[in-house]
Amino acid sequence: xxxxxxxxxxxxxxxxxxxxxxxxxxxxxxxxxxxxxxxxxxxxxxxxxxxxxxxxxxxxxxxxxxxxxxxxxxxxxxxxxxxxxxxxxxxxxxxxxxxxxxxxxxxxxxx
Amino acid sequence: xxxxxxxxxxxxxxxxxxxxxxxxxxxxxxxxxxxxxxxxxxxxxxxxxxxxxxxxxxxxxxxxxxxxxxxxxxxxxxxxxxxxxxxxxxxxxxxxxxxxxxxxxxxxxxxx
Numbered sequence: 001x002x003x004x005x006x007x008x009x010x011x012x013x014x015x016x017x018x019x020x021x022x023x024x025x026x027x028x029x030x031x032x033x034x035x036x037x038x039x040x041x042x043x044x045x046x047x048x049x050x051x052x053x054x055x056x057x058x059x060x061x062x063x064x065x066x067x068x069x070x071x072x073x074x075x076x077x078x079x080x081x082x083x084x085x086x087x088x089x090x091x092x093x094x095x096x097x098x099x100x101x102x103x104x105x106x107x108x109x110x111x
Numbered sequence: 112x113x114x115x116x117x118x119x120x121x122x123x124x125x126x127x128x129x130x131x132x133x134x135x136x137x138x139x140x141x142x143x144x145x146x147x148x149x150x151x152x153x154x155x156x157x158x159x160x161x162x163x164x165x166x167x168x169x170x171x172x173x174x175x176x177x178x179x180x181x182x183x184x185x186x187x188x189x190x191x192x193x194x195x196x197x198x199x200x201x202x203x204x205x206x207x208x209x210x211x212x213x214x215x216x217x218x219x220x221x222x223x
Binding site: 031033035040041042043044045048050055056058059091098099100101102103104105 | 115119143145153154155156157160199201203209210211212213214215216
């Protein structure tokens with residue numbers, strides 16, 4: 001079946017612009033995760049959903065970051081007033097029995 | 112101390128040899144441990160998970176866990192050029208239902 005998909009794959013934003021990143025998890029996976037990966041680093045946990053409930057948002061770096069998953073399927077990560085330090089790859093993963101399946105990521109560049 | 116630590120490498124290993132990748136973690140109560148492989152420009156993919164002390168083998172890969180020493184390792188036997196990638200150690204954190212902490216990864220290069 002289809003894997004995790006993310007869109008857009010690449011996003012260039014001007015500093016101060018708002019962006020929205022979309023994740024389509026594998027059908028039937030109740031758990032969904034967002035990570036931020038800077039160049040040369042491992043993925044950094046941002047937030048976790050179980051169905052539509054956001055159970056852990058401890059990794060969101062500031063109140064400019066907001067995530068939602070209103071119907072328990074597609075999720076959106078929104079970054080308001082983007083800053084240059086937000087430039088990174090944003091990875092979404094859905095999981096089944098502790099195995100996480102990652103999407104291809106969205107590469108965000110803030111100029 | 113970082114929560115999950117790995118040597119960043121690069122680790123260079125001749126083709127056909129054993130590659131040994133190491134990871135330490137700071138949380139004594141963690142119970143679930145994972146090794147992911149990430150090719151350049153790609154997303155991570157799970158290679159192995161391990162939950163109990165000792166060794167777990169899957170094909171050319173062996174994961175080793177020592178909870179007392181807070182140490183987990185990955186051995187790759189008969190290394191192939193296609194094994195050249197970054198290997199990420201990940202730990203499910205404390206009693207969290209979900210939070211997984213990744214190390215910064217070790218770059219492995221298999222030389223022909």
